[in-house]
Amino acid sequence: MKIAVIPGDGIGREVMPEGLRVLEAASRRFGFELQLTHIDWASCDWYVKHGQMMPDDWKAQLEGMDAIYFGAAGWPATVPDHVSLWGSLLKFRREFDQYVNLRPVRLFDGVPCPLAGRRPGDIDYLVVRENTEGEYTNLGGVMYAGTEREIVVQETVMSRFGADRVLRHAFELARSRPRKHLTVATKSNGIAISMPWWDSRADAVARDYPDVTVDKQHIDILSARFVLEPGRFDVVVASNLFGDILSDLGPATTGTIGLAPSGNLNPDRKFPSLFEPVHGSAPDIYGRNIANPVAMIWSGALMLDFLGQRAAHDAIVEAIEQVLVNGPRTRDLGGNASTTEMGEAIAAKL
Amino acid sequence: MKIAVIPGDGIGREVMPEGLRVLEAASRRFGFELQLTHIDWASCDWYVKHGQMMPDDWKAQLEGMDAIYFGAAGWPATVPDHVSLWGSLLKFRREFDQYVNLRPVRLFDGVPCPLAGRRPGDIDYLVVRENTEGEYTNLGGVMYAGTEREIVVQETVMSRFGADRVLRHAFELARSRPRKHLTVATKSNGIAISMPWWDSRADAVARDYPDVTVDKQHIDILSARFVLEPGRFDVVVASNLFGDILSDLGPATTGTIGLAPSGNLNPDRKFPSLFEPVHGSAPDIYGRNIANPVAMIWSGALMLDFLGQRAAHDAIVEAIEQVLVNGPRTRDLGGNASTTEMGEAIAAKL
Ligand SMILES: CC(C)[C@H](C(=O)O)[C@@H](O)C(=O)O
Ligand SMILES: CC(C)[C@H](C(=O)O)[C@@H](O)C(=O)O
Numbered sequence: 001m002k003i004a005v006i007p008g009d010g011i012g013r014e015v016m017p018e019g020l021r022v023l024e025a026a027s028r029r030f031g032f033e034l035q036l037t038h039i040d041w042a043s044c045d046w047y048v049k050h051g052q053m054m055p056d057d058w059k060a061q062l063e064g065m066d067a068i069y070f071g072a073a074g075w076p077a078t079v080p081d082h083v084s085l086w087g088s089l090l091k092f093r094r095e096f097d098q099y100v101n102l103r104p105v106r107l108f109d110g111v112p113c114p115l116a117g118r119r120p121g122d123i124d125y126l127v128v129r130e131n132t133e134g135e136y137t138n139l140g141g142v143m144y145a146g147t148e149r150e151i152v153v154q155e156t157v158m159s160r161f162g163a164d165r166v167l168r169h170a171f172e173l174a175r176s177r178p179r180k181h182l183t184v185a186t187k188s189n190g191i192a193i194s195m196p197w198w199d200s201r202a203d204a205v206a207r208d209y210p211d212v213t214v215d216k217q218h219i220d221i222l223s224a225r226f227v228l229e230p231g232r233f234d235v236v237v238a239s240n241l242f243g244d245i246l247s248d249l250g251p252a253t254t255g256t257i258g259l260a261p262s263g264n265l266n267p268d269r270k271f272p273s274l275f276e277p278v279h280g281s282a283p284d285i286y287g288r289n290i291a292n293p294v295a296m297i298w299s300g301a302l303m304l305d306f307l308g309q310r311a312a313h314d315a316i317v318e319a320i321e322q323v324l325v326n327g328p329r330t331r332d333l334g335g336n337a338s339t340t341e342m343g344e345a346i347a348a349k350l
Numbered sequence: 351m352k353i354a355v356i357p358g359d360g361i362g363r364e365v366m367p368e369g370l371r372v373l374e375a376a377s378r379r380f381g382f383e384l385q386l387t388h389i390d391w392a393s394c395d396w397y398v399k400h401g402q403m404m405p406d407d408w409k410a411q412l413e414g415m416d417a418i419y420f421g422a423a424g425w426p427a428t429v430p431d432h433v434s435l436w437g438s439l440l441k442f443r444r445e446f447d448q449y450v451n452l453r454p455v456r457l458f459d460g461v462p463c464p465l466a467g468r469r470p471g472d473i474d475y476l477v478v479r480e481n482t483e484g485e486y487t488n489l490g491g492v493m494y495a496g497t498e499r500e501i502v503v504q505e506t507v508m509s510r511f512g513a514d515r516v517l518r519h520a521f522e523l524a525r526s527r528p529r530k531h532l533t534v535a536t537k538s539n540g541i542a543i544s545m546p547w548w549d550s551r552a553d554a555v556a557r558d559y560p561d562v563t564v565d566k567q568h569i570d571i572l573s574a575r576f577v578l579e580p581g582r583f584d585v586v587v588a589s590n591l592f593g594d595i596l597s598d599l600g601p602a603t604t605g606t607i608g609l610a611p612s613g614n615l616n617p618d619r620k621f622p623s624l625f626e627p628v629h630g631s632a633p634d635i636y637g638r639n640i641a642n643p644v645a646m647i648w649s650g651a652l653m654l655d656f657l658g659q660r661a662a663h664d665a666i667v668e669a670i671e672q673v674l675v676n677g678p679r680t681r682d683l684g685g686n687a688s689t690t691e692m693g694e695a696i697a698a699k700l
Contacts, residue, residue: 074539081539082546090540114577116466138542140506150510154544156490160500189424189431190440190594192488194504196432220594221630224602227464227577244540244570245595252574280571 001032001307004061004068004272006039008088010281011291011339012071018293018343019069019300022319025347026304026312037065042088044075053079053087059095062272067303068092070276071296075283086138089276093131096271098264099162100169101129101243102302103278105250105260110325111333115227115253123254125233128170129243131264133162136240156194158239163198167205169267170237174212177234182209184216185238185246198239219245226250247278256332258292261299263306275303292330293343294320319349351382351657354411354418354622356389358438360631361641361689362421368643368693369419369650372669375697376654376662387415392438394425403429403437409445417653418442418624421646422631436488439626443481446621448614449512450519451479451593452652453628455600455610460675461683465577465603473604475583478520479593481614483512486590506544508589513551519617520587521559527584532559534566535588535596548589569595576600597628606682608642611649613656625653642680643693644670669699 003023007016020036027034039061040046041054053073055061062068073088074081092098107113107123115123139155167184174182184202188195199216206214215232217225219242225232226249238246251260260278277295285291298320305313323345329335330342337345353373357366370386377384389411390396391404403423405411412418423438424431442448457463457473465473489505517534524532534552538545549566556564565582567575569592575582576599588596601610610628627645635641648670655663673695679685680692687695 080546082542085539086542112466114466115464116462136540136542140543142543142547148510152508152544152547154506154508154541156504156506158502158504160498187591187594189435190486190591191504192432192436192486193490193492194502196430197492197502220598221607223573223595223599224607227599227602228606241537241540244537245573248570249573249577249599252577256578257571257574 001066002035002037002064003303004037004039004065006042006068007071008043008073008281009045009075009084010072010283010286011279012073012281014286014289014291014339015277015293015296016071018339018346019296021343021347022297022316022350023300023304025350026316029315029350030309030312032309032312042073044073044079044084047079047084047087053084054091065272066307067272068274069300069303070274072277072279072281074281077283090136092274093264096266096274097132098266098271098273099130099132099166100265100267101131101247102263102265103127103129103243103247103250103260105247105254107254108259108321108324110321111255111259113253113255115230118230123230125250126173126235127243127247127250128166128173128235128237129247130162130166130238130240133157133159134240158194158198160201163201164205167202167237170235171205171209171212174235175209179234180212181234182212182214183222183233183236184214185219185222185236185242186216187219187242189218222246223249226253251278256292257295258330258332259294259298261295261302263299263302265306273303273306275299289338289340290331291339292332293339294324297343297346315350319346322349351416352385352387352414353653354387354389354415356392356418357421358393358423358631359395359425360422360633360636361629362423362631364636364639364641364689365627365643365646366421368689368696369646371693371697372647372666372700373650373654375700376666379665379700380659380662382659382662392423394423394429394434397429397434397437403434404441412622415622416657417622419650419653420624420626422627422629424631425633427633440486442624443614446616446624447482448616448621448623449480449482450516450615450617451481451597452613452615453477453479453593453597453600453610455597455604457604458609458671458674460671461605461609463603463605465580468580473580475580475600476523476585477593477597477600478516478523478585478587479597480512480516480588480590483507483509484590508544508548510551513548514555517552517555517587520585521555521562524562524585525559529584530562531584532562532564533572533583533586534564535569535572535586535592536566537569537592539568572596573599576603601628606642607645608680608682609644609648611645611652613649613652615656623653623656625649639688639690640681641689642682643689644674647693647696665700669696672699
């Protein structure tokens with residue numbers, strides 16, 4: 001497997017070595033070969049030196065890669081977030097047509113749950129987020145800039161092509177699971193053009209999946225139910241923005257966003273897919289080697305699964321579970337292990 | 351005080367009598383006069399008969415009112431939500447320029463908290479939501495409708511006028527509270543035009559409030575922190591959509607959205623303000639007299655406060671607290687009292 005390794009910014013650099021440690025342990029145990037290409041761009045340091053986040057030939061440099069293993073991007077002290085993200089992560093998602101952002105949410109044994117009385121098994125669902133269009137655009141502009149009359153317009157753009165394929169992916173996932181249940185996030189009562197349309201696309205695609213039960217919920221009450229009734233959820237499909245919110249909120253209800261992994265998938269495999277923790281660069285804790293490496297490691301497991309190594313995926317998730325139960329644990333989990341210690345423990349289990 | 355009483359749809363009709371019962375008890379105790387005008391429009395039943403949610407002269411009918419006491423709108427079985435809401439609630443908010451949506455979030459004694467280990471006092475903040483522009487628009491449209499090439503565009507519109515006044519209101523509120531802390535919800539790393547602009551307006555207004563500490567947070571991590579670190583928050587200001595999400599999520603962390611009140615304020619008092627529960631019409635539980643009336647009653651207290659009756663507000667909130675501790679309680683709180691019983695108990699305390 002040809003993997004581009006991009007640590008990026010902040011704690012991305014601290015958790016990446018642990019991700020690689022575990023990937024290498026898995027490659028020894030399961031006998032597959034990893035060909036790693038280490039890349040220092042797609043980081044704000046690189047931006048400061050070069051005035052852009054990535055070299056002009058970034059696509060050529062990633063040609064032939066099976067996947068990108070990505071730490072985190074963003075260092076607002078030197079580069080505004082919308083510049084760094086639009087110049088790296090969001091560019092990958094779009095130009096490599098990674099139209100599914102898959103984010104599992106699961107309460108592990110050994111992790112104190114912030115929701116009262118919930119046990120492992122009570123929270124176990126997948127957020128499927130549209131990843132290439134929707135609310136995330138740089139279309140629009142400002143009129144009368146700098147005056148009292150200033151007005152800003154921001155466009156949300158959705159296409160049948162873009163909505164249907166991610167809805168279909170979510171329906172397929174739901175169909176493959178025992179409960180066969182899909183929740184569709186919407187806000188058609190307030191956002192009057194795009195969201196009623198999104199609902200109608202969900203209805204249209206649903207016709208091909210009579211075996212899947214569908215429940216449409218407005219994003220406000222849906223967020224409330226992630227807290228009040230997490231057991232309701234199996235697969236949740238959402239637009240780009242709503243998926244972003246739900247996939248931070250969901251992991252928060254399982255104890256810490258330091259656990260949450262994600263796969264930015266190009267299911268057709270025409271382009272490399274990208275695997276990254278949900279947590280971001282976390283400038284506030286960077287440099288102390290205290291970040292939780294689990295999200296990075298679990299993202300590596302998702303990558304192996306996507307590339308056909310399901311057994312390696314399962315073994316890594318099991319090793320993570322064992323370490324979450326027995327320690328060592330980083331601070332966000334109430335322990336005092338370092339990033340390195342926790343990574344080493346997971347690799348050792350493997 | 352001249353109050354228009356609009357029960358609307360679903361459980362709005364069940365909780366309204368309890369809201370009025372408590373308002374009348376307060377008027378007896380505090381010696382102010384209530385002049386109530388009962389209105390059956392702004393409901394889906396009315397729509398079914400008249401083909402629109404409100405009569406053409408709705409504004410004239412509400413002329414001279416001090417406030418609107420509103421139950422809930424929406425009955426998707428007969429009228430699509432975007433039709434019923436845009437034809438009633440959202441119209442009031444806009445045409446009466448109720449530009450501040452104020453939504454207190456508070457963990458009460460006696461209410462089991464879904465967050466582990468949190469006690470009354472640990473969760474106590476205000477969500478200030480922009481209520482007249484932003485993501486809620488019916489601007490945009492569909493191209494190539496009904497074909498494979500279908501594309502939909504939805505416009506978000508913000509103005510300096512609209513953003514600054516709600517930011518200023520939030521800063522004033524923060525300044526009036528002991529902690530003087532304001533959280534600004536944003537998503538400037540993904541939504542590339544409107545949100546960086548919103549951040550810049552927050553920075554500009556902040557210059558007039560050096561005594562208020564400001565913390566900008568992206569909506570994804572902010573939602574996570576409502577669950578993980580609710581004690582961080584004092585006043586939270588957000589755009590229309592983000593405020594909608596946060597003001598359902600916040601109340602969920604305090605046990606039930608059946609408690610959450612809101613004031614749709616026209617602070618200048620040129621137009622009537624509107625007070626309503628956050629919960630909506632809840633078709634799934636309508637008709638059984640089991641809805642929690644607290645949000646309706648608490649909204650009434652906010653209305654009295656807004657109209658200058660602070661002592662009455664405080665007494666109602668205290669009566670609510672006592673009943674939450676001692677019962678009777680509706681089912682969402684683990685009891686088995688009816689809507690009526692809980693309303694009567696609160697009125698009796700008063
Ligand atoms: C019913 C709906 C349009 C409304 C909103 O989104 O504003 C409601 O959820 C609310 O929060 O008052
Ligand atoms: C960093 C940011 C642009 C990104 C997003 O909003 O997509 C992140 O929050 C995520 O969820 O991957």
